[in-house]
Amino acid sequence: MTFLVEKTADLFESVLGTRPSGVWSAPGRVNLIGEHTDYNEGFAMPLAINRRTAVAAALRDDRRIRVTSSFDSALVEIEIDDISADTVSGWSAYPLGVVWALRQVAASPESLCGVDLVIDSDVPVGAGLSSSAALECAVAVALNDLWQMGLSTMELARIGQKAENDIVGAPTGLMDQIASMHGRADHAVLIDCQALTATPVALGFAASDLVLLVIDTTVRHSHATGGYKDRRASCERACEALGVPSLRSVTESDLPRAQSILDAETYRRVRHVVTENARVLATGAAIAVDGPRAVGELLNASHVSMRDDYEISIPELDCAVEAAQNAGAVGARMTGGGFGGAAIALVSTHLMDEVTEAVLADFAHRGFARPEIFAVSAADGARRDY
Numbered sequence: 001m002t003f004l005v006e007k008t009a010d011l012f013e014s015v016l017g018t019r020p021s022g023v024w025s026a027p028g029r030v031n032l033i034g035e036h037t038d039y040n041e042g043f044a045m046p047l048a049i050n051r052r053t054a055v056a057a058a059l060r061d062d063r064r065i066r067v068t069s070s071f072d073s074a075l076v077e078i079e080i081d082d083i084s085a086d087t088v089s090g091w092s093a094y095p096l097g098v099v100w101a102l103r104q105v106a107a108s109p110e111s112l113c114g115v116d117l118v119i120d121s122d123v124p125v126g127a128g129l130s131s132s133a134a135l136e137c138a139v140a141v142a143l144n145d146l147w148q149m150g151l152s153t154m155e156l157a158r159i160g161q162k163a164e165n166d167i168v169g170a171p172t173g174l175m176d177q178i179a180s181m182h183g184r185a186d187h188a189v190l191i192d193c194q195a196l197t198a199t200p201v202a203l204g205f206a207a208s209d210l211v212l213l214v215i216d217t218t219v220r221h222s223h224a225t226g227g228y229k230d231r232r233a234s235c236e237r238a239c240e241a242l243g244v245p246s247l248r249s250v251t252e253s254d255l256p257r258a259q260s261i262l263d264a265e266t267y268r269r270v271r272h273v274v275t276e277n278a279r280v281l282a283t284g285a286a287i288a289v290d291g292p293r294a295v296g297e298l299l300n301a302s303h304v305s306m307r308d309d310y311e312i313s314i315p316e317l318d319c320a321v322e323a324a325q326n327a328g329a330v331g332a333r334m335t336g337g338g339f340g341g342a343a344i345a346l347v348s349t350h351l352m353d354e355v356t357e358a359v360l361a362d363f364a365h366r367g368f369a370r371p372e373i374f375a376v377s378a379a380d381g382a383r384r385d386y
């Protein structure tokens with residue numbers, strides 16, 4: 001049992017007075033490449049990371065859900081049938097949203113019994129590492145087992161997304177939940193968001209003396225409001241104007257036609273999505289043929305595209321990426337939805353301290369808050385731990 005799993009089981013016992021019947025956990029993720037492509041039915045290549053959210057759980061003999069966590073000691077209680085976007089709020093909307101989404105697909109919703117859920121996590125919240133998907137997926141695997149629903153990992157990923165879209169109110173895609181459900185140690189997951197397939201891609205970072213650094217700017221963001229929604233809406237408008245079902249149908253050779261039809265800003269949004277899809281596939285091919293050091297230029301180009309075409313970067317993310325590149329990183333880019341959160345830098349192991357120092361120095365020089373910098377490794381997806 002890992003430290004987190006034990007701690008979560010102990011917290012369950014100290015709050016509720018009995019041992020849980022099990023502990024389940026699911027990881028956060030970083031996206032190696034393929035940003036804002038998921039809701040455009042494109043390609044993405046995230047990896048699940050060695051930071052997890054754990055849920056200790058036990059069935060009840062009534063129809064109440066009770067949920068609490070290490071980060072908020074309030075015990076939220078609600079009847080299964082009363083959960084809706086209007087009755088839940090705050091962090092508990094994520095686990096309760098999963099209960100709601102599972103109830104929607106249950107063969108006999110009236111026979112589901114209540115559950116006690118106690119949550120702990122070492123995934124930083126709001127850092128762009130999908131703490132929300134980790135929470136949703138941990139609860140989804142736990143309830144899938146306890147309620148014996150027999151749903152597949154892809155179905156559970158969709159349950160997590162449904163909770164986030166319909167109960168939390170964030171119009172996010174499916175990448176984070178697929179990464180959290182399908183992650184594998186030392187592998188990224190190549191996702192085809194149209195076919196809904198998840199294929200493991202061996203990364204071999206350690207064997208190539210590489211380490212993946214996360215640079216959390218500590219600038220927090222929310223995808224329920226603002227820029228994320230706007231970007232999604234402009235992609236939908238572009239599809240209408242171009243007469244395509246999704247931007248997946250648009251390729252680089254279609255770009256001149258798109259430019260002649262769309263306004264300049266919408267065109268830049270489309271160009272990001274189309275070139276990003278191509279970069280994801282090129283990344284997969286580069287790793288397979290030449291190894292992970294060959295992906296540096298693709299990561300760098302992805303960042304430029306997000307900064308200039310999709311316009312979702314912020315000065316702190318640009319600073320992190322440039323400082324890492326200048327200090328000798330193989331490649332660097334912002335990761336996740338943008339407007340805050342984290343960047344990643346792929347770095348030779350012997351340069352790790354130098355890159356870290358260089359990023360800290362540039363942040364201090366620019367007057368930005370001190371970033372959190374740490375290495376992550378690719379980890380296994382959601383599972384029962386105990």
Ligand code: GLA
Binds near residue numbers: 034039176
């Ligand atoms: C957030 C969303 C994902 C995806 C990324 C951008 O992480 O949750 O669905 O759209 O942003 O690639």
